[in-house]
Amino acid sequence: MTRPNIHSDHDANGVCLRISGALLTQSLEAVEQAFTQVKPQGGNVTLDLSGVEALDTGGAWLIADLAQRARAAGAQISYEGLSPAYSALLKTVAQSIPDEPVAVSERRSFADWVARVGARTVGAWNDTLSMLGFLGLTLHRLARTIVMPWRLRKAALVSQMEEVGFKAIPIVALMGFLIGVVLAFQGATQLKQFGAEIFVVELISISVLRELGILLTAIIVAGRSGSAFTASIGSMKVQEEIDAMRTLGLDPIEVLVIPRVVALLIMLPILGFIADIAALIGGGLMSWIDLGVSPGMFATRLKENTGIWQFAIGMIKAPFFALVIGVIACWQAMQVKGSAQSVGQRTTASVVQSIFMVIALDALFSIFFSVLEI
Amino acid sequence: MDGTVLEQTSDTGVQREAVIRVRNLTNRFGPQVVHDDLNLDVWRGEVLGIVGGSGTGKSVLLRTIVGLNKPAAGSIEVLGVDVLNGPEQERRRIEKHWGVAFQDGALFSSLTVLQNVIAPLREHTGISENLMRALGSLKISLVGLPQLSCGKFPSELSGGMRKRAALARALALDPEIVFLDEPTAGLDPIGAAAYDELIGELQHALGLTVFMVTHDLDSLYAICDRIAVLAEKRVLVEGPIEEMTKVDHPWVQEYFTGPRARAAQEKGQDR
Numbered sequence: 009m010t011r012p013n014i015h016s017d018h019d020a021n022g023v024c025l026r027i028s029g030a031l032l033t034q035s036l037e038a039v040e041q042a043f044t045q046v047k048p049q050g051g052n053v054t055l056d057l058s059g060v061e062a063l064d065t066g067g068a069w070l071i072a073d074l075a076q077r078a079r080a081a082g083a084q085i086s087y088e089g090l091s092p093a094y095s096a097l098l099k100t101v102a103q104s105i106p107d108e109p110v111a112v113s114e115r116r117s118f119a120d121w122v123a124r125v126g127a128r129t130v131g132a133w134n135d136t137l138s139m140l141g142f143l144g145l146t147l148h149r150l151a152r153t154i155v156m157p158w159r160l161r162k163a164a165l166v167s168q169m170e171e172v173g174f175k176a177i178p179i180v181a182l183m184g185f186l187i188g189v190v191l192a193f194q195g196a197t198q199l200k201q202f203g204a205e206i207f208v209v210e211l212i213s214i215s216v217l218r219e220l221g222i223l224l225t226a227i228i229v230a231g232r233s234g235s236a237f238t239a240s241i242g243s244m245k246v247q248e249e250i251d252a253m254r255t256l257g258l259d260p261i262e263v264l265v266i267p268r269v270v271a272l273l274i275m276l277p278i279l280g281f282i283a284d285i286a287a288l289i290g291g292g293l294m295s296w297i298d299l300g301v302s303p304g305m306f307a308t309r310l311k312e313n314t315g316i317w318q319f320a321i322g323m324i325k326a327p328f329f330a331l332v333i334g335v336i337a338c339w340q341a342m343q344v345k346g347s348a349q350s351v352g353q354r355t356t357a358s359v360v361q362s363i364f365m366v367i368a369l370d371a372l373f374s375i376f377f378s379v380l381e382i
Numbered sequence: 383m384d385g386t387v388l389e390q391t392s393d394t395g396v397q398r399e400a401v402i403r404v405r406n407l408t409n410r411f412g413p414q415v416v417h418d419d420l421n422l423d424v425w426r427g428e429v430l431g432i433v434g435g436s437g438t439g440k441s442v443l444l445r446t447i448v449g450l451n452k453p454a455a456g457s458i459e460v461l462g463v464d465v466l467n468g469p470e471q472e473r474r475r476i477e478k479h480w481g482v483a484f485q486d487g488a489l490f491s492s493l494t495v496l497q498n499v500i501a502p503l504r505e506h507t508g509i510s511e512n513l514m515r516a517l518g519s520l521k522i523s524l525v526g527l528p529q530l531s532c533g534k535f536p537s538e539l540s541g542g543m544r545k546r547a548a549l550a551r552a553l554a555l556d557p558e559i560v561f562l563d564e565p566t567a568g569l570d571p572i573g574a575a576a577y578d579e580l581i582g583e584l585q586h587a588l589g590l591t592v593f594m595v596t597h598d599l600d601s602l603y604a605i606c607d608r609i610a611v612l613a614e615k616r617v618l619v620e621g622p623i624e625e626m627t628k629v630d631h632p633w634v635q636e637y638f639t640g641p642r643a644r645a646a647q648e649k650g651q652d653r
Contacts, residue, residue, distance in 0.1 A: 033555055064556035066509075066556055093589070096586070347491035347536065
């Protein structure tokens, strides 16, 4: 097949445009510019298609577009060498060319920017309201589950507990152990300067039991299980499974959200406790190796100088973190709309938001407990 | 085109060219044999309807021909190119000559309808952005979608509109062969009839060869030139729809002489 070509001739009757070669979408590149450069004027324009070897809608569009522009310039169009098949195709294409070309990307003015900021602000406010509403709904169903415990889906609860709790033990324990090691090592380097090595025990126990153990566990669980909640419920939303549940008289909150939230409420304190113990073991080991604080001495000092409240404060926070993670993850999942891409966006948002909220809540607790002077 | 096969048909004496030749195809999933020694020819310019009961491997056959499923044995030639074992370059070239419209559209969810239609043009041609947009919106209007839908995302479209958008994307490169998987499934009768008409029109105007997996008896009567029935792991019979009622096979008899078939036949004759 030969390359497509357009050639214009002027004669006494007017302009003759000779089009030849294979006018196919895949070879239009070569001739596109030549076509758009033809600036038809009035008078007689003859389109000679006798040299056209092949034509598809792409090529037909170029010819139809040229004819349209010529007509707009006031020209009389006539065709030469037009086979019935090409004629039909040209007609179909000419009829289908949209009147209004598609608007190319919109311009961005200052007003648009202000409008966008406004829309985002309203959107954020509506999201907050919607999330609070979802929190209320979840708490209501939780309360109902406490009053009517037989409504709890036990099989789902146990499988979620395994998923969010049992399977997370290795990573949480390892994380705790390493945090203990790091704290002991860093603390030792600083405390050695003052000859106050023995205070490494308080450094580790208070920071881990009160803050780090549960905080880091919550962050890991938010990344691990929060994302899984959003992705799995979000995919169900895309597949209309949630709608199907509603039509069958099943309450999605009760069936999907409550088992997950309850599993988190039970398992997060346990995971936090495991992280605490692992951190104490890691810290104790490092203190022994690096500072010569024997395990016995570590244990005695831990008992004497670290009150039970330090541990209790950490554990009190656990259920709140669990609720925040569970509610945000499930709420985000319910906001999924339509496409697979939306599931991805919501999963990311779920992890970022729940980690942020966990840290913000931890800060609030710090203020609260310092006011109480515990 | 060299390499393709021209055959003399005995009854009409017209030369016809096989654009797809499937020979001795065997497909197996674990112990389950879906196709066993299946043979099929698709002639240039025809609309071929593939019918068969659920699980007879209609979609598997389509997926195998377009290279999404590797068969256990057999050979497939499309436009004279061996799509299973031919050279990589040849197979890439042939991919530009067919378009596939999947059952649920399979539009890219992160792209608008127009961007979806333009995607193959962007990949396979060097034409300018403006021409791409013009051709994209031409295809969208060819399949009967309003221009308003250009900027919409697939999730904002109805099922029928998604099917049309998928057809527009399949037609983007002006392919010679179009594969349609259950094009009218899930459409209302009016929408389905309009879609049938559209395929018929496009097939005439663009000279397409259409390979259509369908269950829709109305489509079979309205636009299919020939029908191939998949049963017993092979193409049981093929031929124009009028011949189907004469086939002595319980499933074929039931399918083509049942109450729905009679209704569709009457409707098809009205057109």
